[in-house]
Amino acid sequence: MVVGTLPVMSNTILLCRRAIEPRRNMWTLPAGWLENGETLSVCATRETLEEAWAKVEDLQPYVLLNLPFINQLYFIYRARLINHDFHAGSESLEVKLFSPAEIPWDELAFSAIYETLRRYCKDLQKAEFPFRVLDICP
Numbered sequence: 001m002v003v004g005t006l007p008v009m010s011n012t013i014l015l016c017r018r019a020i021e022p023r024r025n026m027w028t029l030p031a032g033w034l035e036n037g038e039t040l041s042v043c044a045t046r047e048t049l050e051e052a053w054a055k056v057e058d059l060q061p062y063v064l065l066n067l068p069f070i071n072q073l074y075f076i077y078r079a080r081l082i083n084h085d086f087h088a089g090s091e092s093l094e095v096k097l098f099s100p101a102e103i104p105w106d107e108l109a110f111s112a113i114y115e116t117l118r119r120y121c122k123d124l125q126k127a128e129f130p131f132r133v134l135d136i137c138p
Contacts, residue, residue, distance in 0.1 A: 001073045002112075003043040004031020006120055007056050009081040012097040013117070016051050018109055019093045026109035029076065029116065030054065032091075044077045052095040054086035063119065064133045065112045074112040078120070078129055100124060111136050 006029055007014040015027045032047040034040065041059050048054050056079035065074040088094050098104070100121040108114045115134060123129045 001034045001075060002031050003034050003040050003047065003075045003077075004029050005044045005048045005056050005059065005077045005079040006062060006116060007048060007052070007054055007079050007081040009097060011124065012099050013103070013120070014052060014054055014081055014086065014095060014097055015103075016088070016092040017094045017096075018091065019088070020091050023109035025093065025107075027104050027107050028109040028113050031074070031076070031113075040075055041077065044075075044079070048079070049089075051089045051092050052086045053083075053089055054081055054095070055083045056080060057082050060129065061131050062129060063116050063131070065115060066133070066135045067112060068135070069138045072112075074116075076112075076116050 016030050018024050018026055018028055030048040030051040034043045048056050058080045059077040062078040063076045086095055
C-alpha cells in the first residue's frame with residue numbers, strides 16, 4: 001500500500017518532483033510504501049518528511065484509490081503543512097507549493113495523484129472534503 005499526504009498551506013499544495021524511477025522528473029504528492037508495523041498516519045507523516053522535509057498536522061483521511069491493474073492501493077490524507085522551510089529530500093529533485101491554477105497537470109507522475117488533485121481542486125471550490133473510495137482503471 002502506498003500512503004501519502006496532500007499537504008496544504010493557504011490553498012496551495014506541496015508537490016515533489018521525483019528524483020527516482022519510475023517517472024523521474026514528474027510531480028507527485030509526498031507518498032511511499034507502508035512499512036511493517038507502521039500505521040497509515042505514521043507512514044504519511046514519515047514519507048512527507050523524507051521526501052520534502054515538510055511537517056504536517058491535522059491529517060484527515062481524504063481518498064482511497066484502488067488500482068487493481070497494478071495490484072496497488074493508495075491512501076492519501078489531506079494535511080496542514082506547518083513549516084515554511086521545506087526542501088527536497090533524497091527522493092525529490094525539488095518541492096514547491098502550487099495553487100490549483102498552477103498545478104502542472106501534464107507533468108504529474110501517476111494517475112492516482114492526478115485523480116486526487118482533480119478531486120481536491122473541485123472540493124476546494126465548495127470547501128467540502130468528503131472521504132472517497134475510487135477505482136482507477138488503465
